[in-house]
Amino acid sequence: MSETDVATEAHEDAPVASTALFGQAVLYPDRGAYLATVESLRDEGYCTATDLTVVDYLTHPGRSGLPGGVQPERFEVVVGLFDHARRERVRLRIQVPADDPTVPSLFDLFPGTEAMEREAWDLFGVSFEGHPDHSRILLPEDWVGHPLRKDEGIGAIPVQFKSASDRR
Amino acid sequence: MAAVRLDLGDDERVRRRDGSAVLRMTEVEAADLVLDPSDPVTGERADERMILNMGPAHPSTHGVLRLLLEMEGETVLRSKPIIGYLHTGMEKTGENLTFLQGPTNVTRMDYASPLFSELVFALATEQLLGIEVPERATWIRMLMCELNRVASHLLFQATNGMDLGAVSMMIYGWREREEVLRFFEKVTGLRMNHNYIRPGGVAADLSDGWQDDVRHLLDIIPPRLDEYEVLLNDQPIFRARLQGVGVLAPAEALALSATGPILRATGYDWDLRRDEPYLAYDRVDFDVVVGTCGDAFDRFAVRLEEIRQSLHIVEQILDLLPDGDYRTQDKKVTPPPRARIDESMEALIHHFKIFTEGFHVPEGEVYAAVESPRGELGCYLVSDGGPKPYRMHIRGPSFANLQTLPHLMHGRLVADAVAVISSVDPIMGEVDR
Numbered sequence: 001m002s003e004t005d006v007a008t009e010a011h012e013d014a015p016v017a018s019t020a021l022f023g024q025a026v027l028y029p030d031r032g033a034y035l036a037t038v039e040s041l042r043d044e045g046y047c048t049a050t051d052l053t054v055v056d057y058l059t060h061p062g063r064s065g066l067p068g069g070v071q072p073e074r075f076e077v078v079v080g081l082f083d084h085a086r087r088e089r090v091r092l093r094i095q096v097p098a099d100d101p102t103v104p105s106l107f108d109l110f111p112g113t114e115a116m117e118r119e120a121w122d123l124f125g126v127s128f129e130g131h132p133d134h135s136r137i138l139l140p141e142d143w144v145g146h147p148l149r150k151d152e153g154i155g156a157i158p159v160q161f162k163s164a165s166d167r168r
Numbered sequence: 169m170a171a172v173r174l175d176l177g178d179d180e181r182v183r184r185r186d187g188s189a190v191l192r193m194t195e196v197e198a199a200d201l202v203l204d205p206s207d208p209v210t211g212e213r214a215d216e217r218m219i220l221n222m223g224p225a226h227p228s229t230h231g232v233l234r235l236l237l238e239m240e241g242e243t244v245l246r247s248k249p250i251i252g253y254l255h256t257g258m259e260k261t262g263e264n265l266t267f268l269q270g271p272t273n274v275t276r277m278d279y280a281s282p283l284f285s286e287l288v289f290a291l292a293t294e295q296l297l298g299i300e301v302p303e304r305a306t307w308i309r310m311l312m313c314e315l316n317r318v319a320s321h322l323l324f325q326a327t328n329g330m331d332l333g334a335v336s337m338m339i340y341g342w343r344e345r346e347e348v349l350r351f352f353e354k355v356t357g358l359r360m361n362h363n364y365i366r367p368g369g370v371a372a373d374l375s376d377g378w379q380d381d382v383r384h385l386l387d388i389i390p391p392r393l394d395e396y397e398v399l400l401n402d403q404p405i406f407r408a409r410l411q412g413v414g415v416l417a418p419a420e421a422l423a424l425s426a427t428g429p430i431l432r433a434t435g436y437d438w439d440l441r442r443d444e445p446y447l448a449y450d451r452v453d454f455d456v457v458v459g460t461c462g463d464a465f466d467r468f469a470v471r472l473e474e475i476r477q478s479l480h481i482v483e484q485i486l487d488l489l490p491d492g493d494y495r496t497q498d499k500k501v502t503p504p505p506r507a508r509i510d511e512s513m514e515a516l517i518h519h520f521k522i523f524t525e526g527f528h529v530p531e532g533e534v535y536a537a538v539e540s541p542r543g544e545l546g547c548y549l550v551s552d553g554g555p556k557p558y559r560m561h562i563r564g565p566s567f568a569n570l571q572t573l574p575h576l577m578h579g580r581l582v583a584d585a586v587a588v589i590s591s592v593d594p595i596m597g598e599v600d601r
Binding site for chain 1: 190192193194251252255257259260264295296422423424425426427438443444531532533534535537544546548550552558559561563567568570571600601
């Protein structure tokens with residue numbers, strides 16, 4: 001109970017930067033305030049987490065549209081929450097630096113993000129602290145690399161059955 | 169999260185281990201778990217406890233879904249869906265195709281309802297571009313999507329029947345679906361993977377005499393749905409296989425991010441078509457179908473009734489579909505007409521530029537969502553101002569819905585697992601992307 005109070009206070013003390021692009025509300029909490037922000041949003045009525053993904057801004061670092069005070073980093077964790085009662089969506093964009101790609105897991109707040117966070121780890125190499133099953137989900141467990149990162153090229157990895165084309 | 173409801177009562181099996189429904193370990197760890205004689209839990213009844221692998225090529229796993237089931241005798245304790253067998257990196261591919269080529273990629277995700285993936289990609293792109301789509305294009309999109317929902321749910325009826333032993337149902341379901349696909353082929357040129365809905369409108373106008381084709385569908389499908397009801401609803405064995413199996417509460421469904429018929433079957437009244445209207449859904453009349461107890465039978469019944477509601481929408485579209493253009497005349501995204509190319513050098517260059525370089529989309533990021541037959545299908549697009557998406561993410565409803573599987577199967581017999589997988593109706597192309 002006391003944890004919730006602290007979280008709400010932290011949210012109120014340092015207002016989270018926000019924008020509205022195309023009529024969609026976007027919040028930009030920093031990594032420290034991420035969990036507290038999501039928790040207070042959940043208590044406000046955002047009852048379900050629709051989506052969680054990552055964007056790698058390696059080759060597009062100077063993106064416009066970020067509100068003042070938000071320091072752009074290489075990775076951005078993007079979380080979509082939905083308040084069914086008020087029919088409002090909110091999107092959170094959390095800046096995650098390349099040298100420490102770690103954010104806390106939302107599993108305790110929204111268990112439905114479990115697979116999405118595994119996918120984000122698998123494809124982008126962003127880790128989620130406190131995730132109950134921090135493993136790859138789409139790629140084989142012994143896979144090396146995170147293919148949706150911008151520095152992973154297309155066709156750089158030899159594929160199985162490639163010898164088939166020799167006989168054509 | 170709310171505790172998983174089990175009807176095993178205070179059976180000691182429920183209290184075993186951490187009581188969780190999800191098996192969170194790798195294949196190797198799972199094997200060691202059972203073989204370890206020093207394990208205090210497996211030690212006493214190790215002969216009854218095992219890890220059973222199901223799939224990925226099991227006939228009832230709808231493609232290549234694989235499950236690790238922790239069993240005690242015939243009871244499923246914990247389980248873990250293992251996915252990725254169909255992963256082809258479509259989100260990465262999407263970053264290397266222009267916005268015009270994008271629909272050819274996303275349409276291959278959910279192959280049972282390809283038009284919805286195209287639609288959500290087109291809606292997101294149009295929002296970034298800030299273009300308006302002509303009325304007629306909007307209504308054509310609605311018509312095609314609702315027919316696609318019918319086809320997709322008919323496919324579910326077919327496979328669900330087959331999984332439960334009503335093999336004749338498989339033939340009937342595919343038969344009716346084929347009638348719808350025949351109409352799609354006439355309009356789009358292909359039965360599946362249409363690449364029909366594109367940013368700016370649709371690829372072509374409806375075919376001549378489309379009203380007759382649609383009326384034909386409206387004539388033949390409803391009586392056959394009545395036949396399904398006789399065949400399935402009135403069949404005690406079919407009901408016994410589904411009723412009370414795989415029960416989910418609304419709070420659990422929301423917590424697990426489940427959407428679509430799975431969420432509605434729990435009695436939770438939620439449909440993006442009504443609650444966050446896109447296209448022109450606020451101008452047609454339809455009911456949101458909800459279940460009562462969230463079991464596999466409700467999920468079956470919700471989908472069956474949704475076919476009728478979709479046909480009801482299609483019937484209204486027949487009267488309401490306006491005349492006009494089927495794609496925007498914004499020169500930025502639409503190539504010049506064929507006749508102009510013969511007489512104008514500029515038109516030829518314009519055409520060439522759109523199909524080679526592609527049109528540039530203003531910088532920004534946007535999330536669009538539609539109600540696909542499986543739930544909320546979302547598209548998160550980031551553009552850096554170039555002709556290709558900087559990031560294209562699809563929020564697949566089946567991907568999120570699959571997380572309910574361990575909770576639905578927990579404490580049930582392994583024979584029910586087949587009914588449960590079938591009732592979740594995952595399309596693996598969209599799960600793995």
